[in-house]
Amino acid sequence: NAGVMQNPRHLVRRRGQEARLRCSPMKGHSHVYWYRQLPEEGLKFMVYLQKENIIDESGMPKERFSAEFPKEGPSILRIQQVVRGDSAAYFCASSPEGNYGYTFGSGTRLTVV
Amino acid sequence: DQQVKQNSPSLSVQEGRISILNCDYTNSMFDYFLWYKKYPAEGPTFLISISSIKDKNEDGRFTVFLNKSAKHLSLHIVPSQPGDSAVYFCAAILNNAGNMLTFGGGTRLMVKP
Numbered sequence: 516n517a518g519v520m521q522n523p524r525h526l527v528r529r530r531g532q533e534a535r536l537r538c539s540p541m542k543g544h545s546h547v548y549w550y551r552q553l554p555e556e557g558l559k560f561m562v563y564l565q566k567e568n569i570i571d572e573s574g575m576p577k578e579r580f581s582a583e584f585p586k587e588g589p590s591i592l593r594i595q596q597v598v599r600g601d602s603a604a605y606f607c608a609s610s611p612e613g614n615y616g617y618t619f620g621s622g623t624r625l626t627v628v
Numbered sequence: 629d630q631q632v633k634q635n636s637p638s639l640s641v642q643e644g645r646i647s648i649l650n651c652d653y654t655n656s657m658f659d660y661f662l663w664y665k666k667y668p669a670e671g672p673t674f675l676i677s678i679s680s681i682k683d684k685n686e687d688g689r690f691t692v693f694l695n696k697s698a699k700h701l702s703l704h705i706v707p708s709q710p711g712d713s714a715v716y717f718c719a720a721i722l723n724n725a726g727n728m729l730t731f732g733g734g735t736r737l738m739v740k741p
Contacts, residue, residue: 519671521671546727548727548728548729550729550731556733557632557634557717557731557732557733557734558672558717558729558731559731560728560729560730560731563727563728574728606671608671610727616674617674617727617729618674619664619671619672619673620671621670621671622669622670622671624669
């Protein structure tokens with residue numbers, strides 16, 4: 516039973532490009548969460564999704580950021596027109612329904628140059 | 629406004645001694661608390677948790693204490709081992725707010741052989 520799979524592990528984008536981060540939850544987990552860790556800081560909640568539904572996006576910037584968790588396939592965090600301040604580690608986690616038992620992926624480290 | 633704070637960015641302890649990591653929170657509506665351990669270039673891994681109806685939870689070398697009146701929790705590791713060297717994050721869940729975690733900024737623990 517594979518854990519939470521995130522890809523790519525490292526992503527380099529030039530300012531103005533788009534970044535797409537993928538997350539495949541653990542088998543049987545229907546809840547996906549995205550967190551961002553800026554350098555020298557803790558993890559900050561971005562968005563909470565279930566299949567085809569955004570449950571809570573209160574932590575996600577209103578502009579340029581979007582997330583989806585389609586019926587088939589991985590969850591995608593999309594950042595349009597990236598800026599240097601978007602450079603961070605982005606972690607995805609999944610949990611079974613109604614359970615606090617998060618499992619985190621290894622993260623995607625985004626570097627904007 | 630940081631609702632969960634870890635005021636010590638780092639802690640150094642001798643192998644075999646006790647490590648005490650502290651965490652303070654401001655929101656009295658938090659009802660579940662967790663500790664995560666994070667190695668470089670990996671995602672956080674769950675360590676131990678405690679519900680707000682308890683004041684202590686123990687799992688092997690790890691014990692979490694919760695003082696609700698002081699809005700303070702601590703993680704005790706005894707005896708500390710070099711493999712415990714990592715960044716430790718405390719996190720809290722708000723009552724009836726889904727499964728969103730609010731993280732502290734982390735404490736880097738170094739256990740010296």
